Amino acid sequence: MSGTYKMVLVSLLTLFVGCREITTTTHIHPDGSCQRIVSVKSGNKTPDTQAFYIPSDSTWQIKQTRKKKSGDWIYTAQKSFDHIKYMQAEYITQPDSIDHIRVSMQFEKRFRWFSTTFFYQETYHAYNPFGHIPLQNRLTPQEIELFYAGADSGDIDEKFETWQTDDAFEDFFIAFIDSAAALNDPRLRRDVILQHKEQIRVIINELGDDVDHSVEKMLDELQQLFATDSVYHLKGLIRRKVGEIETKSDFILTAQLAKYTQQVSMPGVITDTNAPVLKGNVVSWSFDGSRFYERDMKMWVKARKTNPAMIILTLAIAALCLIIIAAGGFYRYKRGKTEQESAA
Numbered sequence: 001m002s003g004t005y006k007m008v009l010v011s012l013l014t015l016f017v018g019c020r021e022i023t024t025t026t027h028i029h030p031d032g033s034c035q036r037i038v039s040v041k042s043g044n045k046t047p048d049t050q051a052f053y054i055p056s057d058s059t060w061q062i063k064q065t066r067k068k069k070s071g072d073w074i075y076t077a078q079k080s081f082d083h084i085k086y087m088q089a090e091y092i093t094q095p096d097s098i099d100h101i102r103v104s105m106q107f108e109k110r111f112r113w114f115s116t117t118f119f120y121q122e123t124y125h126a127y128n129p130f131g132h133i134p135l136q137n138r139l140t141p142q143e144i145e146l147f148y149a150g151a152d153s154g155d156i157d158e159k160f161e162t163w164q165t166d167d168a169f170e171d172f173f174i175a176f177i178d179s180a181a182a183l184n185d186p187r188l189r190r191d192v193i194l195q196h197k198e199q200i201r202v203i204i205n206e207l208g209d210d211v212d213h214s215v216e217k218m219l220d221e222l223q224q225l226f227a228t229d230s231v232y233h234l235k236g237l238i239r240r241k242v243g244e245i246e247t248k249s250d251f252i253l254t255a256q257l258a259k260y261t262q263q264v265s266m267p268g269v270i271t272d273t274n275a276p277v278l279k280g281n282v283v284s285w286s287f288d289g290s291r292f293y294e295r296d297m298k299m300w301v302k303a304r305k306t307n308p309a310m311i312i313l314t315l316a317i318a319a320l321c322l323i324i325i326a327a328g329g330f331y332r333y334k335r336g337k338t339e340q341e342s343a344a
Contacts, residue, residue, distance in 0.1 A: 022054075023263065025038075028107070028267060032107060043071070055077035060077040063076045128294050168245060171248075176193075187227060260286070267305045268306070285297075
């Protein structure tokens with residue numbers, strides 16, 4: 001995508017490149033088996049699988065429909081698993097790279113005689129591909145919690161996006177200063193480069209859509225800035241880092257411009273959850289990709305299901321015990337009476 005690296009570096013993460021609505025529904029059954037339904041609403045008949053895993057192989061039941069009014073496509077993939085661990089295994093087999101969000105599941109089932117308790121947690125793991133500047137350096141603990149709670153605050157959102165931009169630039173600058181210092185040019189000493197850090201940031205921010213032309217332009221400006229032709233030895237490094245930032249930027253945009261809805265239905269009665277919406281035995285979360293950019297998004301729910309068979313069995317055992325006790329009492333009574341009659 002042309003200019004994607006520039007979007008990150010100049011805080012254009014809000015640029016609209018195609019928003020997807022991804023709804024994932026998981027029906028969990030008492031025996032640990034489950035049904036998974038992934039629905040994607042987008043402008044494409046077959047949605048882009050970049051960033052978030054969208055099932056597409058033949059083991060899933062695939063359906064594609066189009067809405068007449070909006071023209072949007074609804075892509076639905078459905079599959080049943082004998083146990084949640086097999087669903088987890090399928091997600092684990094996805095490519096482990098910067099362009100996929102990692103998803104993990106945890107399921108626990110505990111027998112309590114009169115009832116069985118269930119616990120399910122699904123985690124969308126943090127996917128920040130840079131990670132050089134701690135978020136705590138830019139936002140206060142209160143602002144961080146408000147941001148992840150989805151509070152409506154333009155000031156906090158602006159701080160968050162500025163942090164992302166600076167973090168992306170730091171990714172470039174660290175590689176640049178290390179490689180430049182290794183040239184052993186006195187005009188490219190670390191202390192000299194650090195003095196011009198903000199000027200380098202301005203040069204990076206002016207990169208255009210044509211990567212090769214932008215790199216050449218950047219090298220010329222760096223040559224003027226440091227007054228040495230040694231910077232031209234950094235062409236390969238700069239071209240590679242610009243390409244990496246382009247890839248990472250595309251990944252970030254794809255992840256953050258999607259709207260995610262996670263729904264889980266549990267057996268029995270739900271007893272606790274961190275979901276904001278609860279209807280019957282179904283819980284749901286709705287959020288955008290920025291909510292798990294730097295912090296894991298953990299969605300969990302607990303439920304309890306009564307065991308009628310164990311209640312009946314317990315009552316039957318209790319009744320049997322009463323019968324045995326009563327029979328024993330009657331036997332002792334009859335025996336005592338017989339002994340009394342014999343004595344008389």
